[in-house]
Amino acid sequence: MKLITLQFSVKVLIEFLCGRLSDKYNVIPTILTGLSRFVQERKLQPATVCTIAKEIFNSVDVQALHQDTRLKAYCLINDLLQKHLMCLKEGMGTKFVVNYINLVDGEQDPRNLMLIFNMTVKLLQHFPIDGIEDTMFDVISCYYPVDFTPPPDMEVPVTTEDLTSRLNNCFVASDRLAPHVFPFLSEKFNSSLMQTRMQSCETLKLCLSAYGTSCSVEHVTLIWNDMKQEIFGGVNRDLRQKCLEVVTALFAVLTSPNVKQKGLDPSQFLERVFDFCKEKLTYSEAKFLRPNALILISVIKSSGSGCGLVAEMCLP
16 A cells, blocks of 8 residues: 555656646756656656656757756656666657657757767667658768867867767667668768768768678668779878778678578679779779779778688689
């Protein structure tokens, strides 16, 4: 009886706090703190968990709040995900993701984005995103590439590298994003900004490794054409090295044992690549020989199978 009474009392208190979320902005921080205490320290009923999430989504105009209060709201959502993920997934499903997207839309403060990127990874890994893949991708891609210089007076230091790393974690969290990610990164790679091109190569490597063969194979021609053009025609040595690393990641995917297991056949693409390399090897001009050799070395580094393919092509 005492347990039932306690649960009822907690439910009433939470409903009271949720009902005050639509009050003036100056009381919202206190209410968010109170709700966080309940979320962190109590085993709540699934319906109560969903009630808290819905009230945050429906009653609070988060983007109209001060930075530290917005962070409190995000921390509350994060606590819900940490402590009651299955309740939210089963009770709200895709609706939770849609409301979350609306909640964080427009956020610019890097301290808040650090937490948002972490939550986004969790959503992509655990929640259904059927039918909203493009919307979810838009939430991530609008911050790419990261262009941020921390002010000297920032109390909690956040670096460009920190933000970039967490944003990349979002890209690789679900292979459902692959149809959007690869064309997007190709567009960024062809930017006029060198830093954007370099960053796109780093993200490409991560995505190829994370998505695997089945989600990457239909985009290999797009990726190869971008890398090939830069390796043979580019003038920046650092960018060329990044492109060669992408080629290694690309062939690691194409020569993976999973290719045959999944019934995929990238042999036509591989044949085109090696025909291209053979043609370049017949040229006596050093400007063709060196980049071609670098590509073959990158393929050798990709896997044992990649090494075997190069040996078969080059050795008599």
